[in-house]
Amino acid sequence: MQSSFIRRASTGLHRNETLAGALSVGLLVALGCAGQPDVLSTPAGATPLTPASAPPPNEMNASAPGSSVASSSDPASAAPSASAAPVNSATAAPPTSSAAGPTPPSLDEENVYAPGHAAATVDAPLVDANGKPLPQTDARPSAKSASFEARMRLLARAVTTGDADAALPSFFPAVAYAQVKDIPQPEKDWEHRLVAAFRRDIAEYHAKLGADAAKAVLVAVEVPENKAKFMKPGSEGNRVGYYRVLRSTVTFKKPDGKEQSFELTSMISWRGEWYVVHLHGFK
Numbered sequence: 001m002q003s004s005f006i007r008r009a010s011t012g013l014h015r016n017e018t019l020a021g022a023l024s025v026g027l028l029v030a031l032g033c034a035g036q037p038d039v040l041s042t043p044a045g046a047t048p049l050t051p052a053s054a055p056p057p058n059e060m061n062a063s064a065p066g067s068s069v070a071s072s073s074d075p076a077s078a079a080p081s082a083s084a085a086p087v088n089s090a091t092a093a094p095p096t097s098s099a100a101g102p103t104p105p106s107l108d109e110e111n112v113y114a115p116g117h118a119a120a121t122v123d124a125p126l127v128d129a130n131g132k133p134l135p136q137t138d139a140r141p142s143a144k145s146a147s148f149e150a151r152m153r154l155l156a157r158a159v160t161t162g163d164a165d166a167a168l169p170s171f172f173p174a175v176a177y178a179q180v181k182d183i184p185q186p187e188k189d190w191e192h193r194l195v196a197a198f199r200r201d202i203a204e205y206h207a208k209l210g211a212d213a214a215k216a217v218l219v220a221v222e223v224p225e226n227k228a229k230f231m232k233p234g235s236e237g238n239r240v241g242y243y244r245v246l247r248s249t250v251t252f253k254k255p256d257g258k259e260q261s262f263e264l265t266s267m268i269s270w271r272g273e274w275y276v277v278h279l280h281g282f283k
Contacts, residue, residue, distance in 0.1 A: 139272030
């Protein structure tokens with residue numbers, strides 16, 4: 001009887017151990033499944049998302065909506081968008097033809113007398129380093145020199161504005177006149193007779209250009225240099241000789257396109273340069 005009791009107790013204990021073992025296995029299985037993805041929720045034919053196949057954190061962040069971080073390992077992120085509109089070559093602007101000729105120069109570029117033309121030296125040397133007047137030379141002047149063209153631009157400015165002082169550098173210099181004329185007080189004759197007449201003639205030409213005189217442009221200066229004559233000492237009350245040219249003309253173009261010419265009565269030379277001495281007439 002005692003041995004039967006022991007066998008029953010042993011059998012019950014074995015059953016309890018088996019039950020405990022089963023419960024342990026079930027608990028472990030339950031705990032293990034809690035950390036795994038839901039296999040039943042994975043679409044048919046798709047690979048279940050397991051820790052081994054899950055993308056790295058940076059790739060997951062790159063695929064998240066609103067993320068500005070691109071994955072350098074994802075080829076698709078480096079490729080151009082498939083939805084980008086192709087360039088329509090039919091509507092692209094045609095290239096500029098290189099066969100086109102040069103742009104014709106403007107009036108200011110062609111006309112050496114026009115305002116704004118490249119500046120040139122106007123004042124030829126009249127005195128030496130010590131302030132002593134330089135003597136006359138036998139050099140023949142030219143109406144094509146840059147300094148003469150510059151003086152004519154000043155003359156044009158005086159005529160279009162009515163300001164005779166603007167053109168005084170184009171007028172025969174007082175220091176030269178004092179050496180040329182064999183008369184008492186040549187400086188006074190220069191100022192009160194010659195320059196006074198020059199101012200009068202500038203005002204006359206300015207008035208003749210009309211109301212739009214300020215918009216007129218000097219377009220031509222014609223100097224009959226082939227008729228220039230060397231005036232020997234004593235021929236015109238002069239102590240030294242000089243070249244003289246008579247009846248040159250200056251032509252202006254007005255805003256309406258019409259041209260108007262004026263006489264430049266007399267120019268004489270000093271040290272190889274032409275200077276105005278009588279603008280309109282000898283009186």
